[in-house]
Amino acid sequence: MSLMIEGGRRLSGDLTVQGAKNSVLPILAACILSGDVCVLRRCPHLEDVDTSIDILRHLGCAVRWNGPDLEVDSSTLTRWDIPDRLMRRMRSSVVFLGAILARCGQAELSYPGGCAIGARPIDLHLSALRTLGACIREEGGSLDCTAPCLTGAEIVLSIPSVGATENAMLAAIGAKGVTTISNAAREPEIVDLQTFLRKLGASVHGAGTSTVVVEGAEQPLHSCCHRILGDRIAAATYLAAAAATGGDVFLRDIDYRHLSTVTGVLRQAGCTLSCQEDGIRLVSDGRLRAVSPIRTAPYPGFPTDAQAVVMSALLRSSGTTVFVENIFESRYHHVPELVRMGADIRLEGRVAVVCGVDRLQAARVRAMDLRGGAALVIAGLQAHGVTTVEHLHHIRRGYSDLPGDLALLGAHIHTENTEGGASDDPTPQTQTQPPETAGQLCVSL
Numbered sequence: 544m545s546l547m548i549e550g551g552r553r554l555s556g557d558l559t560v561q562g563a564k565n566s567v568l569p570i571l572a573a574c575i576l577s578g579d580v581c582v583l584r585r586c587p588h589l590e591d592v593d594t595s596i597d598i599l600r601h602l603g604c605a606v607r608w609n610g611p612d613l614e615v616d617s618s619t620l621t622r623w624d625i626p627d628r629l630m631r632r633m634r635s636s637v638v639f640l641g642a643i644l645a646r647c648g649q650a651e652l653s654y655p656g657g658c659a660i661g662a663r664p665i666d667l668h669l670s671a672l673r674t675l676g677a678c679i680r681e682e683g684g685s686l687d688c689t690a691p692c693l694t695g696a697e698i699v700l701s702i703p704s705v706g707a708t709e710n711a712m713l714a715a716i717g718a719k720g721v722t723t724i725s726n727a728a729r730e731p732e733i734v735d736l737q738t739f740l741r742k743l744g745a746s747v748h749g750a751g752t753s754t755v756v757v758e759g760a761e762q763p764l765h766s767c768c769h770r771i772l773g774d775r776i777a778a779a780t781y782l783a784a785a786a787a788t789g790g791d792v793f794l795r796d797i798d799y800r801h802l803s804t805v806t807g808v809l810r811q812a813g814c815t816l817s818c819q820e821d822g823i824r825l826v827s828d829g830r831l832r833a834v835s836p837i838r839t840a841p842y843p844g845f846p847t848d849a850q851a852v853v854m855s856a857l858l859r860s861s862g863t864t865v866f867v868e869n870i871f872e873s874r875y876h877h878v879p880e881l882v883r884m885g886a887d888i889r890l891e892g893r894v895a896v897v898c899g900v901d902r903l904q905a906a907r908v909r910a911m912d913l914r915g916g917a918a919l920v921i922a923g924l925q926a927h928g929v930t931t932v933e934h935l936h937h938i939r940r941g942y943s944d945l946p947g948d949l950a951l952l953g954a955h956i957h958t959e960n961t962e963g964g965a966s967d968d969p970t971p972q973t974q975t976q977p978p979e980t981a982g983q984l985c986v987s988l
């Protein structure tokens with residue numbers, strides 16, 4: 544599947560932002576802990592959500608859509624294994640490990656897949672679970688885990704890894720006693736997971752700070768209904784698109800506090816932003832200025848997931864902007880594609896130097912990963928002529944309807960069924976490697 548985008552349209556109007564991919568995925572894994580029915584409101588319909596549903600069904604859970612809500616009944620769970628073909632489909636498959644261990648005391652799965660943006664090892668996940676008493680045998684990419692009796696412990700993460708924090712929180716629910724996770728990730732999605740776990744009846748505190756404390760659940764957990772947090776990265780994408788096209792958009796149902804580094808950059812670039820309790824409005828005249836160096840960092844720093852889309856917004860700015868990607872070692876696969884469209888970007892390791900150009904030219908380009916794909920769409924919105932973005936399936940991992948949303952805002956964009964599709968996709972996918980080979984997949988810049 545490809546997207547065709549006719550550049551030069553100014554975006555305007557209101558948009559309700561989807562539920563967050565990075566919230567709903569760990570929460571879908573957490574549904575296993577309930578042993579009952581969980582209703583997730585505003586569940587985004589994404590490829591990664593479909594993969595999570597496939598995993599839940601494989602485990603024996605009953606899952607069904609009810610309009611925009613997803614209902615998961617985990618009372619019927621019968622298995623503790625996840626087949627390799629499902630593990631490889633996304634990174635977040637690994638977050639099921641903590642939940643399955645907590646519920647079943649054993650788990651059989653393999654290394655997760657996901658976008659090729661770096662090596663993405665899972666050593667911190669496994670070390671956290673071992674600290675809680677899990678015995679994990681790694682062989683040929685398979686993980687054979689037993690944990691008849693998880694015990695609360697002090698887990699210190701060497702990096703504030705989002706996924707490792709979530710895995711540790713989920714496993715700790717099934718442990719006896721208190722678990723403290725230090726140097727925990729502080730992302731809003733971790734807070735959303737804590738909110739969900741509390742609704743299930745679990746005792747979890749501290750999410751949003753560097754120390755998360757989980758008391759093992761002595762009582763059985765129960766059913767709950769939860770509305771998924773608004774997606775700050777989808778919001779950053781629409782803000783970047785509006786900024787680049789001289790737009791005027793209002794994004795509803797998004798917490799502006801979760802986007803302060805992104806809105807700060809767009810303000811510096813010359814956009815006018817007003818942040819309200821119910822959303823964010825951005826007005827741009829389309830003549831953006833270069834900004835101070837953008838360095839990606841764990842929350843509350845500038846999100847790595849917004850690096851590509853904000854870069855795209857600045858391609859025609861006046862002056863030079865430096866990007867430093869500090870989280871993932873090869874997250875610039877969109878750059879050669881943007882250069883095809885006339886962008887002036889030089890790469891040196893983790894640094895990308897963007898010199899604004901007067902004009903972008905439409906081209907046939909290829910999404911190499913999720914956010915890089917969204918960045919190409921934003922470039923297409925600004926380019927002269929009709930841009931084709933191939934390999935739409937990457938974008939569908941994280942946006943429930945990017946073309947539909949942009950069309951609502953006035954973009955001329957449509958999806959085309961192209962020959963081949965995902966099955967003959969040569970795009971590299973990260974397959975987390977056993978420790979001795981981790982890193983070999985990193986694509987040099």
Ligand SMILES: CC(=O)N[C@H]1[C@@H](OP(=O)(O)OP(=O)(O)OC[C@H]2O[C@@H](n3ccc(=O)[nH]c3=O)[C@H](O)[C@@H]2O)O[C@H](CO)[C@@H](O)[C@@H]1O
Binds near residue numbers: 564565704
């Ligand atoms: C589903 C989800 O929420 N995905 C997000 C999550 O991914 P994810 O949870 O995979 O990202 P992490 O926070 O774990 O990764 C941060 C850094 O830590 C490294 N690391 C991580 C785990 C580990 O065991 N060992 C290790 O070395 C990673 O390679 C990376 O360099 O956070 C990333 C960083 O904000 C985002 O880009 C992703 O969108």
Ligand SMILES: C=C(OP(=O)(O)O)C(=O)O
Binds near residue numbers: 634658914
């Ligand atoms: C890298 C991302 O996601 P994941 O961790 O699911 O691959 C992302 O959302 O940009």
